[in-house]
Amino acid sequence: MSGQPNVSLPVSRPGGYAPHVAKKEPVDLQLSVDRNSPVPLYFQLSQQLEAAIERGKLSPGSLLGNEIELAGRLGLSRPTVRQAIQALVDKGLLVRRRGIGTQVVHSQIRRPLELSSLYDDLEAAGQRPATRVLRLETTAADAEAAAALAVAEGAEVRLLERLRLTHGEPVAFLRNQLPPDLLRLEAGELERTGLYRLMRGAGITLHSARQTIGARAASPAEAELLGEEPGAPLLTMQRVTFDDTGRVVEYGSHLYRASRYAFDFQLLVRS
Amino acid sequence: MSGQPNVSLPVSRPGGYAPHVAKKEPVDLQLSVDRNSPVPLYFQLSQQLEAAIERGKLSPGSLLGNEIELAGRLGLSRPTVRQAIQALVDKGLLVRRRGIGTQVVHSQIRRPLELSSLYDDLEAAGQRPATRVLRLETTAADAEAAAALAVAEGAEVRLLERLRLTHGEPVAFLRNQLPPDLLRLEAGELERTGLYRLMRGAGITLHSARQTIGARAASPAEAELLGEEPGAPLLTMQRVTFDDTGRVVEYGSHLYRASRYAFDFQLLVRS
DNA sequence: TACGTTCGGTTGTCCGGACAATCCGAGGCA
DNA sequence: TGCCTCGGATTGTCCGGACAACCGAACGTA
Numbered sequence: 001m002s003g004q005p006n007v008s009l010p011v012s013r014p015g016g017y018a019p020h021v022a023k024k025e026p027v028d029l030q031l032s033v034d035r036n037s038p039v040p041l042y043f044q045l046s047q048q049l050e051a052a053i054e055r056g057k058l059s060p061g062s063l064l065g066n067e068i069e070l071a072g073r074l075g076l077s078r079p080t081v082r083q084a085i086q087a088l089v090d091k092g093l094l095v096r097r098r099g100i101g102t103q104v105v106h107s108q109i110r111r112p113l114e115l116s117s118l119y120d121d122l123e124a125a126g127q128r129p130a131t132r133v134l135r136l137e138t139t140a141a142d143a144e145a146a147a148a149l150a151v152a153e154g155a156e157v158r159l160l161e162r163l164r165l166t167h168g169e170p171v172a173f174l175r176n177q178l179p180p181d182l183l184r185l186e187a188g189e190l191e192r193t194g195l196y197r198l199m200r201g202a203g204i205t206l207h208s209a210r211q212t213i214g215a216r217a218a219s220p221a222e223a224e225l226l227g228e229e230p231g232a233p234l235l236t237m238q239r240v241t242f243d244d245t246g247r248v249v250e251y252g253s254h255l256y257r258a259s260r261y262a263f264d265f266q267l268l269v270r271s
Numbered sequence: 272m273s274g275q276p277n278v279s280l281p282v283s284r285p286g287g288y289a290p291h292v293a294k295k296e297p298v299d300l301q302l303s304v305d306r307n308s309p310v311p312l313y314f315q316l317s318q319q320l321e322a323a324i325e326r327g328k329l330s331p332g333s334l335l336g337n338e339i340e341l342a343g344r345l346g347l348s349r350p351t352v353r354q355a356i357q358a359l360v361d362k363g364l365l366v367r368r369r370g371i372g373t374q375v376v377h378s379q380i381r382r383p384l385e386l387s388s389l390y391d392d393l394e395a396a397g398q399r400p401a402t403r404v405l406r407l408e409t410t411a412a413d414a415e416a417a418a419a420l421a422v423a424e425g426a427e428v429r430l431l432e433r434l435r436l437t438h439g440e441p442v443a444f445l446r447n448q449l450p451p452d453l454l455r456l457e458a459g460e461l462e463r464t465g466l467y468r469l470m471r472g473a474g475i476t477l478h479s480a481r482q483t484i485g486a487r488a489a490s491p492a493e494a495e496l497l498g499e500e501p502g503a504p505l506l507t508m509q510r511v512t513f514d515d516t517g518r519v520v521e522y523g524s525h526l527y528r529a530s531r532y533a534f535d536f537q538l539l540v541r542s
Numbered sequence: 543t544a545c546g547t548t549c550g551g552t553t554g555t556c557c558g559g560a561c562a563a564t565c566c567g568a569g570g571c572a
Numbered sequence: 573t574g575c576c577t578c579g580g581a582t583t584g585t586c587c588g589g590a591c592a593a594c595c596g597a598a599c600g601t602a
């Protein structure tokens with residue numbers, strides 16, 4: 001069991017460019033798994049397939065070879081191969097069709113949906129995000145936060161208010177309330193990175209969030225803060241975030257300049 | 272194999288209300304599977320567990336009995352039980368912890384994320400949605416739609432403009448462009464139900480969507496149409512929808528009255 | 543030609559087993 | 573008392589096999 005299988009995956013092109021050639025037009029896809037690696041086999045395979053799709057080695061609409069043969073070539077069992085494929089189906093990259101095969105989904109899509117972090121989003125977009133911490137203190141929870149965090153109204157919470165900027169221009173006003181003993185927050189760190197990244201660093205595994213996105217006109221004070229005219233349209237977002245134990249880790253109530261920001265994400269249908 | 276196992280699932284309450292009692296406090300959960308049913312066994316189990324959680328029979332934080340014992344009690348194999356549990360983990364209802372067990376996630380969460388349909392959402396909320404079809408014709412695609420539908424600018428598309436109302440009040444202005452030969456659209460049907468429901472009825476399986484949510488001030492014409500003042504904040508949403516073959520089935524560019532509507536959904540972290 | 547049937551191919555479901563990785567608590571040791 | 577080790581419990585990964593359900597295409601028949 002020391003060898004590392006390294007095979008070419010035959011892929012058929014439905015388009016059929018060469019009519020006289022056999023249906024299966026092998027594309028030299030170098031797949032291999034390392035049994036000595038601590039990384040699960042199905043995960044290794046899944047990652048390699050995803051990379052192949054992302055790099056265009058597997059063109060949209062093309063069929064993957066059948067599971068049984070693929071398993072044989074890689075020296076894996078069919079359940080393991082299925083697990084790898086299933087992971088990509090869940091991600092929306094592949095589609096299974098009984099009696100037909102598994103094919104790469106067309107699409108220009110393919111993108112994060114993710115529990116998005118404004119900081120990470122901006123950074124990924126090449127904007128250099130900056131943060132000004134306006135308030136960081138322990139105060140009484142307001143009504144919305146108390147309901148979201150499931151504590152009594154007026155109970156102590158950690159209150160955080162930030163202004164997020166790119167290129168020196170304000171983009172959003174972020175107001176968070178957190179359980180008081182969840183995390184040690186420091187203004188210095190908060191100006192250097194995002195809140196979610198700090199949470200992950202503290203060993204908190206984010207799991208899901210419930211959020212509401214709306215819009216309203218800016219009040220004079222909000223306009224002043226964000227550099228807009230009073231009455232300008234603002235995007236509002238309220239979000240309650242849960243970690244993997246179901247604990248509420250954060251309630252946020254945010255304002256975004258509609259002229260400079262929009263939410264962008266992908267939805268998958270849950271059958 | 273003709274019997275229908277019907278067992279009680281022991282559930283331990285971490286809270287431990289009765290200290291002197293054994294740790295496992297069995298809750299009379301009636302689980303059963305019907306091997307003669309065409310419904311897959313894992314799906315039957317999955318649905319029953321979900322129902323139990325939804326009805327509060329399985330309280331948040333409580334542990335499910337271990338997989339092996341549960342499999343034995345139900346007369347199923349462990350992989351089948353795992354498949355059922357995995358489905359609920361994917362839905363965000365359960366959390367697995369190696370060495371500990373599987374527990375019901377705390378939370379007030381639990382809600383649709385879904386590829387939401389405005390019509391269905393309103394109907395589910397008890398609003399009685401109504402629709403006025405303003406335009407339904409074949410025209411040249413505009414720039415955004417052409418890019419989204421991957422056709423040449425100016426190519427023919429089916430254009431649909433609707434006004435959505437509840438209680439006689441406008442809520443949203445919906446503008447869709449579709450591939451011309453995808454679906455036979457009739458104004459009458461469109462006034463009675465939603466677009467997505469018509470698509471599903473025509474055998475189209477919706478798969479995923481990419482959308483952008485922003486805000487802007489209403490133009491005089493838009494304000495007139497929606498019953499707002501010019502300059503009032505409007506929510507905007509652009510959406511490209513794909514079916515399970517990866518085909519683009521719709522490009523929509525919609526306007527919502529921010530005073531009467533907000534987007535509400537749940538996000539799951541994809542690890 | 544048009545239609546129905548059959549058949550091969552592929553994924554869907556299910557089983558039973560084996561071992562590894564991880565967590566928590568109990569017990570031992572200093 | 574406090575720390576460390578160990579072991580039981582539970583999920584994670586992987587295997588090999590079996591049969592069912594479904595799709596498309598080739599084939600045969602009217």
